[in-house]
Amino acid sequence: MKNITKFFLLFITTVFICSCDDEQFSPSLNHISFGSQTYSTGVDVGANTTIDVEVFTSEIVNSDIIFNVAVDGKGAADGSYTVPPTVTVPGGSNKGIITIGLSDVDLGIGVNKLVLSFTDVETGYGNGEATTVEYIQNCEEVTVTLDLVFHDRWPEEAGWEITDSLGGVVASAPTGTYAGQTSATESITLCGGRSFTFKLTDGYADGGHTYTIKLGDVVKASHGSPYSYTSEISSSFDTN
Numbered sequence: 001m002k003n004i005t006k007f008f009l010l011f012i013t014t015v016f017i018c019s020c021d022d023e024q025f026s027p028s029l030n031h032i033s034f035g036s037q038t039y040s041t042g043v044d045v046g047a048n049t050t051i052d053v054e055v056f057t058s059e060i061v062n063s064d065i066i067f068n069v070a071v072d073g074k075g076a077a078d079g080s081y082t083v084p085p086t087v088t089v090p091g092g093s094n095k096g097i098i099t100i101g102l103s104d105v106d107l108g109i110g111v112n113k114l115v116l117s118f119t120d121v122e123t124g125y126g127n128g129e130a131t132t133v134e135y136i137q138n139c140e141e142v143t144v145t146l147d148l149v150f151h152d153r154w155p156e157e158a159g160w161e162i163t164d165s166l167g168g169v170v171a172s173a174p175t176g177t178y179a180g181q182t183s184a185t186e187s188i189t190l191c192g193g194r195s196f197t198f199k200l201t202d203g204y205a206d207g208g209h210t211y212t213i214k215l216g217d218v219v220k221a222s223h224g225s226p227y228s229y230t231s232e233i234s235s236s237f238d239t240n
Contacts, residue, residue, distance in 0.1 A: 024086075031058040032067055032118055033128025042138040043080075043104045045193070051133060053098040053116065055087050057125070061082075063091040065086070068119045069098060074133075075113035077106040083114065100133060107137040108166045139191035141237050145214045146186040146198075148178070152208030155181050162188065168198070175203045192239045199234040213237055 037228030043049050055067070071083040082101040098116070102202050116129040150158060156179035161172035171188045190196065198204040198221055200211055213221040213235070221235035 022150075028221040029157070030061075030124060031126040031128060031190055032121060033058075034116065034131035036131060037129070038132050038134065040134045041102070042136050043102050043107060044138050045140065046104050048101065048103045051100050051102065052133070053100060053133065054129065055089065055096045055098065057089050057094045058096045061089050061091055065122060067096070067121065067125075069202060070117050070119040072115040072117075075115070077112055077164050078106070079103070080105040080107055080112060080135075081114060083116065093117065102135050107135075110168075111136050118126045140193065141189050142192040142215060144188050144190055144220065144239065146188055147212045147214075148186070148200075150178060150182055150184075150208065150212045151210065155209075156181060158200065158209050159203070160189070160198065163197050163199070165195045175201070190239050195236065195238045197234055197236050199232055201232040203231075 033056055035056060038055055039051055041049065041051045057065070066086050066088050069085060069087055073081060080103050084098055084100075087096045087098045097157075100114070112135050114133040115130050116133065118127050119125045146160075148158070148160075156176050158178050159173055159175040161169050164170050170180065170190060174184070198211070198213060200209060200223070202209065211221075212219060212222055212224075220239070221237035223233055223235065
């Protein structure tokens with residue numbers, strides 16, 4: 001009889017502990033999250049566009065639920081975006097859409113970034129991670145011609161690179177590319193209407209090379225005299 005009583009008390013204690021654990025560690029009843037960690041698009045020059053960001057609840061909602069949306073625009077051009085302050089998940093669904101407006105306002109070169117997150121989430125809902133919306137000004141491509149002439153006996157010492165206005169390398173040829181050549185011509189695809197810098201280097205720092213960059217028949221940059229005792233020369237040019 002004593003053994004039966006002990007067993008019964010142990011059983012009751014175990015059930016009570018399990019019940020407490022279930023209450024303490026029970027997950028949130030529902031969850032709101034973005035459909036993707038990253039969204040990307042482009043904006044045509046002088047134009048506007050939109051991009052849809054999806055949000056999901058983990059369960060179908062019985063009636064419309066509105067969630068607050070916060071945006072961090074430190075990584076984007078001022079005035080180039082509009083983000084609604086809320087998103088609605090309609091009743092009978094688990095999906096909502098945030099339609100973001102984007103404009104070619106001071107976009108320039110480079111990637112603009114918006115970080116979206118949920119704020120003041122309704123009681124009973126877990127909060128998903130933020131998402132990033134990336135957008136750039138679409139590029140209208142043009143082709144420039146680079147003519148190189150090597151005036152010393154070591155053309156393999158020559159190398160070059162073209163950087164954009166943010167300092168990013170958009171085209172290049174490393175030292176050693178032109179071994180055994182007296183001249184070379186390169187066709188290079190760049191974005192139209194942008195500013196660039198061309199830099200010609202010499203690995204031995206004794207120069208001896210010239211160059212011309214043309215857009216069609218228009219000379220955009222050149223250095224017509226062999227340079228000496230320097231490791232590099234450079235020119236700024238545009239693709240207007």
